[in-house]
Amino acid sequence: MSMTATTGHAHADPHHIGVVIEHTGPAPKRIVTAYGFWIFLLSDIVMFSCFFAAYAVLAGQTAGGPKGSEIFDQKNVAIETVCLLLSSFTCGMASIAADVRNRFWFYLGMAVTCVLGLIFLTIEFREFADLVARGYGPSRSAFLTAFFSLVGCHGLHVSAGVLWLLTMMAQVFAKGFRADIQRRMMCFALFWHALDIIWVAVFSVVYLLGSAP
Numbered sequence: 001m002s003m004t005a006t007t008g009h010a011h012a013d014p015h016h017i018g019v020v021i022e023h024t025g026p027a028p029k030r031i032v033t034a035y036g037f038w039i040f041l042l043s044d045i046v047m048f049s050c051f052f053a054a055y056a057v058l059a060g061q062t063a064g065g066p067k068g069s070e071i072f073d074q075k076n077v078a079i080e081t082v083c084l085l086l087s088s089f090t091c092g093m094a095s096i097a098a099d100v101r102n103r104f105w106f107y108l109g110m111a112v113t114c115v116l117g118l119i120f121l122t123i124e125f126r127e128f129a130d131l132v133a134r135g136y137g138p139s140r141s142a143f144l145t146a147f148f149s150l151v152g153c154h155g156l157h158v159s160a161g162v163l164w165l166l167t168m169m170a171q172v173f174a175k176g177f178r179a180d181i182q183r184r185m186m187c188f189a190l191f192w193h194a195l196d197i198i199w200v201a202v203f204s205v206v207y208l209l210g211s212a213p
Contacts, residue, residue, distance in 0.1 A: 037187045041194050044157075048198055051150040052205060059210065061142035068147075068210025071136060076127060077207045080120050081199065084158075087116035088196040095189045101177045110169050113192070117162045124155050147206065154202055157195055164188050 059068070094109030128148070131137065138148035168188055171181050 033183045034186060034190070037190055041190060044194070045198070048150075048153070048201075051146075051153060052201065055146040055150050055206065058142040058146040063141040063143075065141040065144065066136055067143070068206070071131060071134075072207055072211050073127065074207070074211060076123050077203065080123050081203050083116045083120045083123075084196055084199050087113045087120070088193055090116065091189055091192045095185060098172070098177060098182060098185045103172070106172060107169065110165055114162055114165050117158055117165070121155060121158055121162070124151070128152070151202060151206065154195065154198055157198075161188070161192050161195060164191070 090109045090112040092109075094106050094113060097103075097105035097109055131144075136144055138145045165188065168181070168185055171184070175181060
């Protein structure tokens with residue numbers, strides 16, 4: 001059975017399987033932007049996978065130094081996790097507010113997300129500073145090198161996310177919810193949610209498994 005094209009932009013299916021392919025022009029910029037940003041996120045996940053692999057190999061190489069169960073503070077880690085997961089929710093609320101062009105809820109959602117991100121970074125910085133002060137810096141053992149590299153890399157991403165968040169708030173204040181700013185907000189939300197997913201992996205692999213005696 002052959003099928004005749006119904007529009008000037010459609011053509012018959014060459015394999016006769018009953019499907020008409022229509023060419024409606026290039027994809028919207030929002031779709032193209034999201035697709036390109038997903039490629040960036042996947043490359044970032046590949047990088048983190050390398051850090052996770054290195055940590056898995058070196059987790060037991062303490063060189064006579066402390067193990068994870070001796071240095072991890074589960075209370076602080078729990079607070080960090082709650083802050084970051086809550087920030088994912090408030091970021092989602094800000095994204096919805098941006099879609100409906102509601103400035104009040106957008107600023108509120110972004111401000112709460114920023115505060116939660118800063119609390120997370122403060123706790124992590126204090127954890128690193130305390131370990132270094134006790135002589136447990138990244139040069140102490142291969143385990144600590146892998147720990148500081150993995151957790152520190154995630155912290156740098158969160159820091160970049162907070163700066164991006166503040167930039168988005170300033171852009172909306174100055175230019176409103178223009179189409180290009182909406183696309184940037186979409187990319188920021190994808191980035192922030194990806195950081196939350198990576199943190200769940202860090203929490204599980206580094207802190208939960210590492211706290212086992």
